[in-house]
Amino acid sequence: GQQVMQIPQYQHVQEGEDFTTYCNSSTTLSNIQWYKQRPGGHPVFLIQLVKSGEVKKQKRLTFQFGEAKKNSSLHITATQTTDVGTYFCAGPFNDYKLSFGAGTTVTVRA
Amino acid sequence: EADIYQTPRYLVIGTGKKITLECSQTMGHDKMYWYQQDPGMELHLIHYSYGVNSTEKGDLSSESTVSRIRTEHFPLTLESARPSHTSQYLCASSERVGGPTDTQYFGPGTRLTVL
Numbered sequence: 001g002q003q004v005m006q007i008p009q010y011q012h013v014q015e016g017e018d019f020t021t022y023c024n025s026s027t028t029l030s031n032i033q034w035y036k037q038r039p040g041g042h043p044v045f046l047i048q049l050v051k052s053g054e055v056k057k058q059k060r061l062t063f064q065f066g067e068a069k070k071n072s073s074l075h076i077t078a079t080q081t082t083d084v085g086t087y088f089c090a091g092p093f094n095d096y097k098l099s100f101g102a103g104t105t106v107t108v109r110a
Numbered sequence: 111e112a113d114i115y116q117t118p119r120y121l122v123i124g125t126g127k128k129i130t131l132e133c134s135q136t137m138g139h140d141k142m143y144w145y146q147q148d149p150g151m152e153l154h155l156i157h158y159s160y161g162v163n164s165t166e167k168g169d170l171s172s173e174s175t176v177s178r179i180r181t182e183h184f185p186l187t188l189e190s191a192r193p194s195h196t197s198q199y200l201c202a203s204s205e206r207v208g209g210p211t212d213t214q215y216f217g218p219g220t221r222l223t224v225l
Binding site for chain 1: 158169
């Protein structure tokens with residue numbers, strides 16, 4: 001079963017606003033990865049976090065790994081229409097497989 | 111952009127047909143994966159491989175089979191397609207065997223419709 005949970009499942013955002021999506025694991029993770037899937041497309045790797053409390057930024061995207069390495073967040077500032085898509089977090093569980101969360105699907109109102 | 115390819119990109123087929131979805135990568139990656147994804151939904155791992163002659167079933171039960179005779183090639187076969195198999199099938203690969211989980215590179219996917 002799914003071991004990585006994401007909330008919210010859907011995020012409707014006004015263009016220019018900020019929002020955060022959260023990822024929670026039932027167990028401590030060695031690392032967490034984030035992927036973005038545009039509508040009709042395939043998942044594309046965004047970033048990997050490894051260290052406890054790690055924070056990484058990619059332009060308007062800020063990724064954080066929790067101190068206990070059981071949760072992560074993605075914060076997007078000044079949302080743009082190019083941010084539309086589904087954001088997945090993923091963590092390794094057993095045998096070097098990734099467990100993907102259900103994703104947060106983001107829509108943007110212009 | 112990663113060098114991982116899937117064919118066909120779209121397939122509409124009748125019930126009972128045998129189909130093979132192709133996946134190839136030119137990165138020399140050891141690990142390869144097949145995921146099933148309904149539109150807007152989560153990814154379900156159906157098969158994976160650590161390397162040549164290695165295949166394992168994933169978390170989601172699937173009536174498909176896979177083979178890994180060459181490092182670069184990981185085809186998925188459905189012996190008898192059914193409407194319940196209608197979905198998007200995503201192939202992915204990653205680099206290292208025996209270490210922490212590595213980044214997965216996804217192909218463009220095959221959208222399968224079984225009538």
